[in-house]
Amino acid sequence: MTRLGGIATFASRGANGYVLAVVAVGAALLARLGLEAFGKFYYLPLIPAVMLPALLASRGATVLAIILSIAANVALVPRESVVDGAVNAVLFACVGLAIGEFGRIGRAARANARALSARLSTRDATIGAILASAAVVSVDRRSRILSMSEPACALFGVREPDVLGRPFSDFVEFFDSAAERTSGADEFYWPGRRRDGEVFPVGIHTASIENPEGPPDTILTLTDLSRWRSAEARNQELRDQLNQVWRLNSLGEIAATLSHELNQPLTAAASYLQATQADLGRAGVFADSASRTVELAKNQVLRAGDIIRRARSLLAGDEHRLDPQRVSSMIDDLEPILQLLGPAAGAQLRIAVEDQADWVLADRIQFQQAIVNLVRNAIEAVADQPRRNVVILGQALSTTGYRISVEDSGPGIAPDQIDRMFKPLMTTKAGGMGLGLSVTRTIVERHGGALSVQTSDLGGAAFAFSLQRLPEPLP
Incomplete structure (x- = not known):
């Protein structure tokens, strides 16, 4: 088999096919001369000379082998008539050309088979690499586990022999592959459950595989979404914190503005009340009641100013640490x-x-x-x-x-x-x-x-x- 492959490689290189045709015809003629002692074989020993370039070389090399075989046979074998020689030559040429076409078809089929084998090997290697690195589970129409890859087993904390035949819903609650095929969607998020009872979010991508012996099986590709959910929760928490700080800072600025704008009228009002209270004091005992009322009003104005200052201090967050x-x-x-x-x-x-x-x-x-x-x-x-x-x-x-x-x-x-x-x-x-x-x-x-x-x-x-x-x- 190795020697034949070497000859095929040699014959496939340009003019080497024609060399093979000449050598094959020469060898066939020698074989026929050796058989002359047993009878007249005419074109029969030359058929292998046509088959060899037909199987290993190009169409041109096959035609050359046919032409050389006919020329040698006409030159070496006497015929009863020209018609007899021509008819046999035409028949041999037709048979040789047919052999050549079959040989060419055979070479193309072998080349396609080698290419297909290479593609299948590449695909098998790719699928093997995917299965070795991805969390993949195959289930039947009843959502019972048929196989589980090592990453999927690590995801749930189990071993494959222990889960074969079990419902997939034991690990992903409420999952039903038949229902999901009916729904027409192809990606879902479900609560998964590890062996220790921990519940985590899992994304599931589904794909159906036709089964000649029964209903189609389903391939599930799993994704652990725990980190994604955790990051999402962290981002939401950070947004809430930032919004809260922004609201507090905004209120602090408003309080500062109001404190500044209201401080002057409140101070003026307190001064006016102080002056009024002094005027009432000069009026004697008859103004005591009014003086007490003015004192109460003045105290409330001062109290209002104090409330605003405290609110500003609180909302501005004066007590902070770097x-x-x-x-x-x-x-x-x-x-x-x-x-x-x-x-x-x-x-x-x-x-x-x-x-x-x-x-x-x-x-x-x-x-x-x-x-x-x-x-x-x-x-x-x-x-x-x-x-x-x-x-x-x-x-x-x-x-x-x-x-x-x-x-x-x-x-x-x-x-x-x-x-x-x-x-x-x-x-x-x-x-x-x-x-x-x-x-x-x-x-x-x-x-x-x-x-x-x-x-x-x-x-x-x-x-x-x-x-x-x-x-x-x-x-």
Whole structure:
């Protein structure tokens, strides 16, 4: 078999097929000469000379073998007539050509078989690799387990021999493969149950496989969604915390504004009541009752001022502590929220924060609220622009400072708007409350920094501030 394969390889190389045809005809003629002692064989010994190039070489080599065989036979074997020689030559040529076509078909079939075998081997290897790395379960029409891959066994904490024949609903509650095939959907989320009783979310992708001997079986590809659910819950918790801090900071700004605006009229009212009480004192005993009433009114005015100051102190959160934090870590926690803000407005958000020497003193939640406020404003600024780019930059400036900036490709900020844009309740956006930048500036100032705005390299605005950097990370 190996020798025949070598001959086939030799014959398949261009002119080598014609060499094979010449050699085969020569060998056949020698064989026929050796058989002359036993009778006249004419064309019969030459048939193998045609078959060999037909099976191993090209169509041209087969035709050459036929022509050489006919020429040799005509030259070496005398015939009774020209017609007899021509008829035998034509018959041999027809038989030779038929053998050649069958040989060509056979070679094509062998080539297709080799290619199909290679594809099947590749597919088997691919399927084997998938089964070795994916959680796959096959079930019958009654949702009984037929097989379970090693990752699927690890997912539920079981061994395959122990689960064969058991209902799949023992591991994924309420699952019914027949019902799911009827529903027409192909992906589901179910409560899975591990061997120790732990319940976890599992995603299931279904596919049916035809079974010639009965109803189709179902292949289930499983995905453990525990981490996804945990991350989703963490993101929701972070959003709730940020919203709560934002509301408190906003209320603190409102309280500060109201305290400032009401302080003067309350002080004036108390002064007027004090003057009235002095005038009533000069009126003698007849004004004692009115004086006591004025005193009560004055006390209530002073009490109102004290209530406002206490509310401001409470809502502003004057008692706060700065802890060692990593800027990269604080912004990484925000990335899921920030990445939702960008695509929602069609903006491209990029984060370029150096994670070297980025330990700072900060209130983690308030810092994150400031970043969210700045990014939200930047995304709103680029909403109507042809280029919608927003970038968060962070880098250490010195041994004592770390700079954070949020830049955008928006229209920028007019110089005459810079001072008023940080004032509470001042906004240019429809439906805005004018508290975002004011709250952000308050947060930055509580961290010992100052919020500034400049022109960004992107063409829009760049809001920047610095935090106190720690020289060495704390353990």
